[in-house]
Amino acid sequence: MGIVPCQSGNYSVKENDIIFNEGQDTQSVNLLLQGKLDAIISHSENACDAPKEQILRNGYRLFSIDQNVFINAADLFNSKKYSFSYIARESSTIYSFAAKSPESVIALIESQKDYAAYMVTSISTLLDLSYSALRDIRQIIKELSNLTDNLIVYFWLLKEKYSFASTPSENFFRDGLDKLQTLKDKNVDLPFKFDKAFLVRDFSEVFETEYLDPSAISTPRVDYYRHILELPLELRKSFFAADAFITEYHLKDASELFYDIYNALKESFCTANEYLERLYCDNKQCIFSEYQKASMDQDLSSHDTVEILKALDFTVLKIKEFAAIYKKQYNHKLDIDITYLELAVNQTKSHASASSIEVRGSGETISEELKDSLEKIVTYSDVPKEIGQAFLANFSTFRHLKNKLSSDNSVRELKSAIAASYFNIYGAVFKKVVSEKNTSRLFSMFLNYSYMDENVLTPEEVNTLYYLSGKQPAPASYSAYGTKDWLINIYSKEKDPSINEFGQDYNDIFREKKKRKELSDKDKFKYDNDLDGRVDFEVKNMLRVAQKLCHGQISVYFPVLHSEMITRDLSKTQVTDSKIQEAIDKIVETDFSIFHREVSYRNADTGIEKEFIMKRVVPDIIRMPIYGCRSLMWQEITGRDRTTPGRLILPAFTGENLNDMLLKLLGNFRWELCRTMMGVSWNDITQKSLTSEYMDYIQFYKKNKDLSEEAKEKVKAQIQKYHNRARDIFTSDYEIWINHESKGIMRLNKVSREILFRHCPFSKAIREMLSKQPRFVDMAAKYENSKAKYVRELENRYNKIVKSGIALDPELEENLNFYKYK
Structure with a gap:
């Protein structure tokens, strides 16, 4: 509970x-x-x-x-x-x-009274534990600082010796030059050959480094509260029960000290992360990348690179050690792909590793795990032999096509034959991976990116996929899922299967089968708990259709990733959680209520029979295993419960502008959510809503006296452009509303602007800025007056609840704040 x-x-x-x-x-x-x-x-x-x-x-x-x-x-x-x-x-x-x-x-x-001692003891305990944790993380920082400083000094030493081209520009690298000079000035013995002892030595006194020191926190105060913990419990009870002033003083002082330690802990973990990023970071200069560049300098002989490669190996070894420390001590997995680092080191060495293979004669290597990927995936799926053999034969024909994007009938028939078996193999592989808890990257690449064959991609593309499949996503506040993770949620019953292309969900199909006498009520439990059946439904009805639509080019669609469908570098076109969050946050900063909906709230315990409140429900975002150019508004709610999240679908990779893609997607979502929430009244102008007012506007624009003849012609052209599809017409206006009108750039006509201002209001800061412009003055005043009136009504209603001796429910408090401060 x-x-x-x-x-x-x-x-x-x-x-x-x-x-x-x-x-x-x-x-x-x-x-x-x-x-x-x-x-x-x-x-x-x-x-x-x-x-x-x-x-x-x-x-x-x-x-x-x-x-x-x-x-x-x-x-x-x-x-x-x-x-x-x-x-x-x-x-x-x-x-x-x-x-x-x-x-x-x-x-x-x-x-x-006994709680006085328990309260002081509790804060003292947390204070003591936190201080011990602070000492531990600062010891790690000291070791990281020594290592990174010394590796950078050694880098500049090797550069002096071998004169390789790599010259890092990051400040911490430039600081290393000063540290090298300091060591020289103080006559410290410098190694010109690889020396482990030098790389971990503590030169803090030589460099006069000021590490984050636990002594910055008052040790006597910490010791004082530790001594309190050592006193007998009964003595603590009698002491703190004797005087309320003493108790309150200790509570406030201990809390203040705890908070100092807590803030120092936060700062220390951030500092440790900065040092770890100096060792390795995949998107900026780091020690690993600079040693790697140096080792591949074309002017160096294989003999010259030996010392550099030893340092590179040592760097990976230390990264692995710190990764093990973080896992054991903090149960935290560092966002560093060790396997990929080891593979990258092997690629820089003059001799090929025994665990690697050469691809396409390019000289670049891929993991042994990915050799003969297609055969491994098909074999692992355990599909019937005839299906597997036919799939492999058809794929071999596809592999040798000169133009894999051809729309000739023969090529389209070949692709269709492959696609027909592809989703059978996909579902079978997923179920086996889950049942065996298989963590192979090969199958993760297949399930998340539709990778199947190393021969239809370049080695660089294969290695990028291999790296991305092992990379942990950055923290994000929106529920974004890769296809594998999404299906795991379906399989585990955390999520219900999506609707099919006809708008029917898993339960609708049961009701349909029940009508046809194929199933009865006694089969419902088995049907709901058929885990394989749930996955099959999702793969057949959502994944199969959504992947094709997300690709965006139906005539050349192919379910398996290949080089000819890739228009830009995969690492730059991956649709990551952080990119999604950044794009959505940008929209929410303008349209603050986009994820809010009005729902009915009840609480029998507090006597609330029915209150309408605004509830924020963020849709689930699912990435399809495809390189595509389209996004999909798949469903606005889940099942029949109007408080459930919808489902938005994006490709795993896209060469398009993700911000524009998500803006259009959320415009569609706004329309469909309003339509669902309004039910049969969605286009009834007597029931004021976004969809009813907008439908009235585009149906009767010719008779609208607020529109000039020029404006009417533009509306007519807009309707023709979008083939009279109301949702698309609205979304085109919504894009202008967010991109231009929010900045005071007038692009919409008066009628559409007023509708959007009422139902898709800008955030408070933007409204205040626009209220100074003549065209927004009246709209802004009406909106603010209407909002203030409703706030007064809510406050009066909620005050009655509070006066009756009942604490205001958090949901009601949040609802009031929504109208009051947004």
């Missing part, structure tokens, strides 16, 4: 459940009665809205907390937000006391 904010009570949590998120508002003080919790910290601002997978992937497990600890007492005296995310290490029980302020904590102590 999830903990309800602002509501006191006893709660049981299962092992591995996330109880609170870092950055989440504290609305209670929580006592761990039984069990054990892990405290997890992130190096980002907060993890308030992050899903469990993201917290586990991007967080660092610092320590475990045992029972009889108030886990967030210090937070109420500081930021009033949870400092850590808490995950149940084992089944646990928590008692939650409603509390929003230090005064609430003091009141709780006054009602139960």
Whole structure:
């Protein structure tokens, strides 16, 4: 049972459940009665809205907390937000006391004197554990700093000796030149051959380096609270119960000290990440990349590169060591693909590794794992022998086509034959991968990118896919899924299968089969729990259709990735979580309510029978395994529940502008969501809504007195351009609304502008800026007046609830804030 904010009570949590998120508002003080919790910290601002997978992937497990600890007492005296995310290490029980302020904590102590000692002890415990964690991470920073400084100094030494061309420009590399000169000035013995001892030596006194030092935190104060923990419990109880002033002083002082340590922890993990990025980063200069460039200098002999390659090997070795430390100590996997690094090192060496092969005579190598990829994938799928043999024969014919983008009938028939079997193989491989928990990158490349054959791609493209398949996604606040992860969610029943091309979902098909007497009610449980059937439905009805549509060129569509469909570098065209978040955030900054919908809210416990509130529901985003140029608004809700997320589909790679693609996609989403929420009244002008007003506008524009003849001609041309498709006509206006009108550049006519201002309002800052322009003055005034009136109505209604002695539900409070501050 999830903990309800602002509501006191006893709660049981299962092992591995996330109880609170870092950055989440504290609305209670929580006592761990039984069990054990892990405290997890992130190096980002907060993890308030992050899903469990993201917290586990991007967080660092610092320590475990045992029972009889108030886990967030210090937070109420500081930021009033949870400092850590808490995950149940084992089944646990928590008692939650409603509390929003230090005064609430003091009141709780006054009602139960023993809690004074428990509160001080709890904060002291967290303070002690956090300080130990701080010392550990700062030791890691010191080792990282020594290593990176020395590797950079050694780089410049080798450059002096061999005069290779590589000259890094990053500041930390330039600082290394100064450090080299310092060592020379102080007559430190410098190695001109590879020397492990030199590379890990501590030169901090020579360089006069000021490391982040735990002594920056008052050690005597930390020791004081450690000594409090060593006192007998009964003595602590009697001491803190004796004087409320003493208790309050200790609570505030310990909380302040804890927060200093906490902030130092955040800073330290950020610093450690900076040093790790100096060792290796895939998108900017780093020690690994500069040694690699130096080793491939054409003017160097194979003898000259030996020392450079030793340093390169050593760099990878140390990266692996730190990756192991982070995994063991913090249960954190570094965002560094070790396998790819080792492969990259092998590619730079003068002799080929025994575990690599040469492709297309190019001299570039790919992993042994990818040799004969097509045969391995088909064999692994266990499809019937005749299907597998026919697929391989057809693919061999395709492989030898001179023009793989040909639209000739014979080529199209060949592609269709391959596509017909492709999705059978795809589904079979996925189910086997899941059942065997197979982590092979070959199958991940197949499931996420539609990679099947190394012979229809360049070695560079194959290696890029291999690298991308092992790369961890950056933190993102939107639910974006690769195809493999999405199907895992379908298979595990976390998500329901998508609708088919006729708008029917998995349950609709059951009802249809029931009508045809193929199934009955007694088959429902088996049907719902047929995991393979759920995946087959998704692959057949969504993946098969969506992949083809996302490709965007039906006449030359082919389900398997090949070089001729790739227009730009794969690493630059990959549709990543961070790119999606950046593009969507940009739109949300302008259209703040795009993911909000009005839903009915009830709470029998507080006597709320029915309230309409604005609820934010972000759609799921699914990437299709294809290099394509189109996005799809697949469904605006899931099933028949109007509070469920919709589904938006993007290609895994695109050469198009992702910002433009998502803007168009979200315009379609806005239209379809409004249409669904309004039901049969979606085009009824007596029921004011985005779709009803817009339909009225485009149907009767010829009679509209607010439109000039020139404006009417433009509307007519727009309707013809989009073949009278209302959604596409609206979306074209929506794109102008976001890109131009939000900046005060007038492109829309008066009528469409007013509709969009009412139903797709700009954020407050943009409205204030536009309200100074004559064409927006009246619209802005009407909007603000209408909003202020509704806010007063809500406040009056909600005040009655509060006055009756019932705390305002967070959902109602959030609804009020939506209208009040947005």
